[in-house]
Amino acid sequence: MAEQGVNHSQKQVQGLVLTPQLRQSLRILQVPAADLRRELAEELAANPLLEEVEGGSSEPLEPISVPESGEEEGDGELRLGDDDFDALRRMKEDWDESYYEEMRSQGYSQEDDERRRYMFESLTGETSLVERLSEQARTATDDPAVGEALRLLIGTLDERGFLEEDLSSVALRGGQAYESVVVAHALLLGFDPPGVGARDLRECFLAQLRQRGRGASHAARLVADAWEPLMARRLDECGRILGAGPDEVREALAELSRLETVPSRQYSRDENRVVVPDAIVTSDGAGGWKVVMDDRHVPRLRLAPAYKDMLAGAALGDKERAYILERMKQGKFLIGAIEERQRTVERLARIIVERQADFFEHGSSRLRPLTMADVAREMEVHETTVGRAAANKWMLTPHGLREFRWFFTSGVATADGGSVAQEGVQEMIADILARENPASPLADEAITAELQRRGVRIARRTVAKYREALGQPAAHLRRRRL
DSSP states (O other): OOOOOHHHOOOOOOOOOOOHHHHHHHHHSEEEEEEEHHHHHHHHOOOOOEESSSSSSOOOOOOOOOOOSSSSHHHHHHHHOOHHHHHHHHHHHHHHHHHHHHHHHHHHOHHHHHHHHHHHSOSSSHHHHHHHHHHTTTTTOOHHHHHHHHHHHHHEEEEEEEEOOHEEEEEEHTTTHHHHHHHHHHHHTSSSSTTTTTTSHHHHHHHHHTTTOOOSSHHHHHHHSHHHHHTTTTTTHHHHHHHHOHHHHHHHHHHHHTTOOOOOOOOOOSSOOOOOOOOEEEEEEEEEEEEEOTTTOOEEEOOOOHHHHHHHHSOOHHHHHHHHHHHHHHHHHHHHHHHHHHHHHHHHHHHHHTTHHHHHHHOGGGOOOBBBHHHHHHTTTTTTHHHHHHTEEEEEEEHHHHEGGGGGGGGEEEEEEEEEEEEHHHHHHHHHHHHSSSSOOHHHHHHHHHHHHHTTTOOHHHHHHHHTTTTTTOHHHHOOOO
């Protein structure tokens, strides 16, 4: 029998420390333009050396000279130029790469991962709802892949708490296994608030009824087996499908009327959200497009000149001088982080315009498939940096105000070997339905055939999903007597 005891061992582990400057840079990168001033108010209040001036972008960085009074070390710390911020950018990318390598080789704590995701990921829903769902996700599964898929789904929910995107599209966009996304979605449907994560009202109702222990009730069967006649108010047909009498059908309807149609309602604080475009795209007059950054809501900061004069004097003690030097260093990092944010967002906007030039010329029907991984390779950054840069950012285009994330979408193959984005296919379906004869509406098979004549290779089941996403019922429910 082997001898038991306590042994000491040493091993060298390479890791990265998330510095306060890096935290600040990440936070500033993903905050919306409309909220950036509020985000920086705390920094302005805490650092007396910073002041806001009217105008455009922040002051360019320049070295601060300290008189020859034995403070050469402090002076060296303050010479923060391009090299310093290049190092900070490299640290961000190294952090992302290091995290994923460690996750693959060593495993990770659910709690640690959730903290990391909350800080890094681009969450677009109401914060309180995201926090509530993230808290439940931490203990929902022990499978790392399912946990990652859960967080991806939570970040994809719209303001109502619904999942408008297909699970296959979510898996493709996030680089997750489809099976993991399916399992994660089933878990999400059991979260609180009831019905969150549903892809449509039908799934939302079923999730709520299951959570109430009413999964076998007449109300649940009405939703599961008689949804189309229910939407058409054909209650006699509903009764025949359920094998129930009129009173039982009315009771089931009364139960459905008490269900929530907007799962996130209790978490919605302000439905009238102010949206400020970060970039404006207009014609350049030569057949191309130009990107103009809207910097009106980006604070312009500088270091107060009075403190530079104080530092140059001889009346300061060591403690006061050290305090001013440290605050100057923090102020320069903050100004640099704002400039880096604007450079990253502008570069992302220009790549989107270049990759989606057909959209800007012709509209949504010409939107092309685009993934964050593709853009990350072109920008030579990590994919999570693209995600943070695209989060809560908006672009004013000739076809309306669009969120940066809207341009990232999966695609459908075309006959010429190319592909068209999901939104483009949906617009084609909407055009086909708008042209159909109301007295003889097109079935999904006919829509599929028409799309194939237009060069789009697509399955009938996918057509049905896209039609439902447009809010269009099946053909027999669209029929109108002329």
